[in-house]
Amino acid sequence: MAVPIPFSEPPYLCGLPSPYYTPELRKWQKACKAFIGEHLTPFAMEWETEETVPEHLFEVFSKNHMLIPALPAPLPVKELKACGIHDILGAVKVEDFTYFHNLIYNDEMARSGLAGPGGSITTGMAFGVPCLLKFASKELKDKYLPDLFWGRTRTCIAITEPDAGSDVANIRTEAKKSSDGKKYIINGAKKWITNGIWSDYAPMAVRTGGPGGGGLSLLWVPLKNYPGVTMRRLKVSGQISAGTTYIELDDVEVPAENLIGQEGMGMRYIMTNFNHERLTIAASATRQARVALSAAFEYCLKREAFGKPLMEQPVVRHRLAKAGSILESHWAWVEQFVYQMTQLPKAVADVELGGLTAACKANAAHVFKECADTAALLFGGNGYTRTGQGAIAEKMWREVHGIRVPGGSEDVMLDLMVRQLVKNFQRKTKELEKEGAAKL
Structure with a gap:
């Protein structure tokens, strides 16, 4: 097995210890990587260049229940089992699925570095189906969910308008x-x-x-x-x-x-899935950042300039170190969020983590931009060319703003974080004051 290029994998996949990834989760990661590596990752660049994906991709993922992991955790076990869906890839039972399974899935779906091919099949399940699941009448759910779960029909989420994006x-x-x-x-x-x-x-x-x-x-x-x-x-x-x-x-x-x-009640319904949407984006964007930075790292090991490999230039090492440090720090933050999501009740997580998840999504875009900029600069002319060895850097640099804007524009997300922190602080302060007054 090849030694991973630095920054190309999360630490737990580089042999480093982690408190999060159990043997069951590692089994799930291997199953995800194998399936996605067979059906999606090798073809992603070709499909993104062609600007579409073949119809069979959605069918293959649906047949193997590999759209289901895009849903928020915990999964809708009752509804899935009623449709005859009991496990995914034989690696995890639907009742055992957690947000760490979701994190691993999103990480693997973005392994190519390109968000388009994976997003072409998962966006509806991740962001469209939850509204139906949580709030629709039994009649609506019974009528539409089975076909959605099995991929016989497709959905999206239709919120944004020409004059109303984050607003x-x-x-x-x-x-x-x-x-x-x-x-x-x-x-x-x-x-x-x-x-x-x-x-x-x-x-x-x-x-x-x-x-x-x-x-x-x-x-x-x-x-x-x-x-x-x-x-x-x-x-x-x-x-x-x-x-x-x-x-x-x-x-x-x-x-x-x-x-x-x-x-x-539409506004309230929409907001209940924002944490999931933004955490999904944060996880995927972090993998994209990994692909960009590790590609640049590998290139600098072999590319020579001024009579020696680029990696021997201190300015190059500094640029890689700067991007790598924020990349690994951000991944640790994402893992922390996922752990908190597995420990907190949904209602509590929405309040305590809502603003912070928005900031995590915004920060993922910052990290991705730094890594994509680093790759484009270190690849030089190759990173400005749509074909050849720098093509991945060029393509991913153009995807940065697709992370900074969707799911809540960056500035709106950062403002939301602070407003939510202020709101929570004031609420908790009042509760503490009431508690003190009651004791007196």
Whole structure:
């Protein structure tokens, strides 16, 4: 077995001890790596260059239940078993799945360094299905979940609009009840919707009431070939194969029973999956940073300039060290978050970790940018060329902003962290004061 290039693997995969990774988790990592290494990783660069993935990829992952690990942990055991899904790859039972399994899965899905090919098949399961799972009526869940779990249908999450990105409360797409109350009629547009072009349905944020977050609801909306729905792919800088889509809705009629949960609760429903979405992005981006930095490290060992290998230049070593130190520090933070998610009840984690998870996602983008910049600079002209030995550095550099913006724009995430910390501090201070007063 080859010795890992420095920074190419998490410490636990380099033979270093870890308190987190049990033999069961290591078994899962090997199974994930083998499956993804057979069906995705070797072809990712080719598919990203072609700007799409073949249809069979989604089918292969679905058949082997390898979309299920994209869901938040713990998995919906009752619903999965009712559909005949009891384990994943024979390596983990659905009832034993934790956020560490999810972390390992996301790490392996990004092993190619490219987010597009993996995101092309997992985004709907990771970010679209949870809304249905948590808040939809039994009738809606019974009708749609089995086909989603088995990959017979596909979904995305349709929130962002041309004029409302991180400002979710400013969504304008409108859903009005018909006079007989039997359907909603939707008008508006959604933009930058990953996977939209391939999706049969989407949980969609719509305005059913007044301004602000309190006027938002979630509807389960048919997309592909549905009357009044027009979809077209958008040309984006990176993650091209993930199918970023513009969706227009012109008098789209949706049955009233497709309301997810209650009217006016859409903002709250959307927010409950933000921790999962941002932690998923943070884990994937950290692997992308690894791929970029380790590729640069390997290149510097063999590339000669001024009569000696680049690695013998102190300025080169300094640049690698600077990027590597923040990379490994960030990975330790991600692992810490995952551990906390496995220990805290969901409701507590949402409050205690919400702002910090937003910051972790933003920091992942900082780390990725530093590692991608380092790779592009150290590869020199090769890192500015779309083909050849520096192609991975060039492609990944163009993906950096696909981490900094989606899932909550970077500045919004950092501001959210501080506001959440202030809010929690003030709440806990008041609780402590009440407790002291009660004792007196």
